[in-house]
Amino acid sequence: MRTFADQPLEEQIGQWREYLRRRQAFHGSDIEELEGHLRDQLTALTEAGLAGEEAFLVAVKRMGSLDALSLEFARAHSDRLWKQLVIGPGAADESARTGHTEMLVALGLAVAAALAIKVPELFGIRPDGGGGGEAEPFYFRNASLFVLPLLTLYFIWKRGSGVARALWLALPFAAAAFFANVFPFRTNDAGCCSSDTEVLTILHLPIALWLVVGFAYVGRRWFADGRRMDFVRFTGELVIYYVLMALGGGVLTAFTMMMFASIGMNAGWLVGGWLIPCGAMGAVIIGSWLVEAKQSVIENMAPVLTRLFTPLFTVLLLVFLGTMVWTGSPINVEREVLIGFDLLLVLVVGLVLYSASARDPQAPPDFFDGLQLVLVVSALVVDGVALAAIAARITEFGFTPNRVAALGENLILLVNLAWTAWLYARFVRHRSSFATLERWQIAYLPVYAVWAALVVVMFPPVFGYR
């Protein structure tokens, strides 16, 4: 960068740059761009006859106040500041005060969630299904209903949403409670386990309800630029916090058992009846609060993990395809294979989604984008091969709820990934912006929830509660 011969002027520019750097709204390239502008302006002003100091004052004044400027930058790049914007505006002391209230609210809701799971026991619904040894499916079917309404409540409180909105959000939960409990699910032929459709309900209800949490999370601005991406980020960070807390909980459990065993007491009832279920419920709320309040701590974990595992999964898929072609061995369609390939697609979508959430949409395509494209395309090929095998099996053995659910999910993910691959290819060849890809991923999110809701509501009656 060309410098001015005027030494004090250079120092002033340096100071101004430092002021910019302290604001989180400006990134390095923004500062460089603004500094270039300042220097152009200074050159013009000094050529017009102003002395260094005067020229600097005029140029800085024309640039505008830093407060107004950083506010505008924050608006234009809301993703950079999503945590600050989420935590709310205002000075540090104010946020400290609300932070304290928020902690109390979060703790209160966590305790409520922990206790909620014990309430059904008061009405005689025992977790062990009346001592039969088999776990009572009631708890699994309703697991998300113990905690997600409270999490929604937390966000309603936090975003200051009105009572009317809260009532609207309560509707899906009421519907969920209805559909989770009204169907007369049959027990399996063996008479012990849950039926297929019941297991499907257990798996799909949380996915459908997570969208409701999303509505509460974004507040009134579901369609606002970037808010849904914030929710995606939030979900990823929550999962990471939750896994960490689960690890800690595991250690706590192990020590509880070990220590009481050493004095000849069995702490199994405490661990199984209280510690694990209550902890699992409360941790959802605590995790969400931690994500909201202490974002800076592990804010960037999801993208880091994405960067780490994208190359590894790409290699895995390529080697797998290569091996399959080399040996010519077909995919052996077992019962779990379909689910396995669904999970593979979920994982690839997750990798794409989280790398998108952390990416600067304006950056040009780089090596990593090429890698992502290879990952997506190879996942598509692998899944295509698996689908062909599965389709053959379905035509041979007919439809079951599991197969239809898995097939539907596979198709939904396949559509997403196929279009993602197309957009990625265009982006890598500079035909389209990354923002288009991001918008596609974001626009697709409700599809998953709608399908999950469909599985919960339609499948049991259609398949005769099998």
Added chain:
Amino acid sequence: MDMSKDLVAASATPLVLAILAEGDSYGYAIIKRVAELSGGHLQWTDGMLYPVLHRLERQGLVAAKWSTSENGRRRKYYRITREGRAQLAAQRQQWQVVDGTLRGLWMRACMA
């Protein structure tokens, strides 16, 4: 003449797009061009142009590239995209409607 803030804000997008439609440019030159074209009546706070440019970039209406100018300074050059041209055409129609309506009213005011 002091332009109202809302009007300045609303006209920023079509102005930037129209200037970039003339040819690639960078922030400082865009501001100079606006001042020149408006005879100095349209005065932006210089810094405010950049959030506008970044927003347009994010919306895919303009594309940006860093390159070194003739005097050895690194600059971020902006170029209008195909979507940007479409958006400019749409904005142009809207502004023409506003302009035409006001013109008609003011002509009648003159005649009366």
